[in-house]
Amino acid sequence: MNPMRALNISIVGATGAVGAELTKLLEVSRIPVNRLRLLASRNSAGRQVRFRDETCFVEPLDEIGDLETDIAFLCGGGAVSAEWASRFAAQGALVIDNSNAFRMNPDVPLVVPQVNPSALSHRPRPGIVANPNCSTIQLVRAVRPLVTAWDVRQIIVTTYQAASGAGRMGIDKLRNGTRAVLEGSSEPSAAPFPVSLAFNVIPQVGEIDSEGVTLEELKLAQEARKILAMPDLRLTSTCVRVPVENGHSEAVYIEFEEPVRLGHVHELLAQEAGVWLYADGIRKEYPTPRFITNLEDVHVGRVRVNPQNPRGLWLWIVADNLQVGAALNALLIAQLAIANRVIGER
Ligand SMILES: NC(=O)c1ccc[n+]([C@@H]2O[C@H](COP(=O)([O-])OP(=O)(O)OC[C@H]3O[C@@H](n4cnc5c(N)ncnc54)[C@H](OP(=O)(O)O)[C@@H]3O)[C@@H](O)[C@H]2O)c1
Incomplete structure (x- = not known):
């Protein structure tokens, strides 16, 4: 500086x-x-x-x-x-x-x-x-080296978004709702979530438009196109709220125009500053939102080529939405x- x-x-x-x-x-x-x-x-x-x-x-x-x-x-x-x-x-x-x-x-x-x-x-x-948007930041930080190396046919994302993505009120509501369910008492309201998040998953983050797409799903596609300077990028997603206090996760499927080699994918991700690669899927090492350290990094695991399609790559991406996002x-x-x-x- x-x-x-x-x-x-x-x-x-x-x-x-x-x-x-x-x-x-x-x-x-x-x-x-x-x-x-x-x-x-x-x-x-x-x-x-x-x-x-x-x-x-x-x-x-x-x-x-x-x-x-x-x-x-x-x-x-x-x-x-x-x-x-x-x-x-x-x-x-x-x-x-x-x-x-x-x-x-x-x-x-x-x-x-x-x-x-x-x-x-x-x-x-x-x-x-x-x-x-928080989901966009961790996605583009992880996929940047891959979409730069190969032409992309499409990206399909499912998010698993924490309660803290809905702010202080989201965190309080998850804690209080969980306590209420355990004690057998009733929750006064689910807000800011559409239904109670305690012991539940909700396939809606943000308002749903006339096409059935949520605002979060729209933002993920539009913002990724703008940041990556890929105006024609085909990206579709389902954004899901999960009963995790903090830390968003994403299951990401990228289909490239040509076959990709796992070793090359590992190399690209390992060289990317701020990306923490959990390369050894065989030993079942992968990031989970509650236990990530290095909160400034984007954590990537479960990296694998689709056995039915050598152009298809799966990634599991986790980051602290309040920090990274x-x-x-x-x-x-x-x-x-x-x-x-x-x-x-x-
Ligand atoms: N949470 C995330 O993971 C995340 C990630 C990316 C982006 N964002 C964005 O970041 C922004 C903040 O989100 P958050 O999660 O921090 O929300 P939050 O926990 O609900 O905090 C909202 C803050 O805004 C203040 N505020 C509300 N109305 C105000 C007003 N009329 N005048 C002045 N201050 C006002 C609140 O003050 P009081 O305490 O006095 O009410 C509080 O400090 C949002 O735009 C959100 O979309 C959030």
């Missing part, structure tokens, strides 16, 4: 699942911070958070007058981003948005620093950079912007 002045940083949604993770990662990062502002709804006003030996007080977003900051990380959901992103950008901030609000806007780069860093070589015109990617975007002098140069 280039030597630079200390930055003013604001985190909107700092009390949420992603915002709290981001604050922790920022604390141990090498980004020099002059002033950190933690913002949330009025419900959280006055909450205290320790950051680098200082106490920060959470402020209500809609009561602050001055929006001037170098970086505004938005982790407050789509409606908050739609209302506040351009207001922060108009005051000179580089906005790094975790929501779905701007991801498919052609003027807004959608960045996974390990995959398409050149998308952030210049300051984007609207002053906004989008952080992709959100907070860490946002922080890496900030570091990339600093390295490229997209910020710190005003």
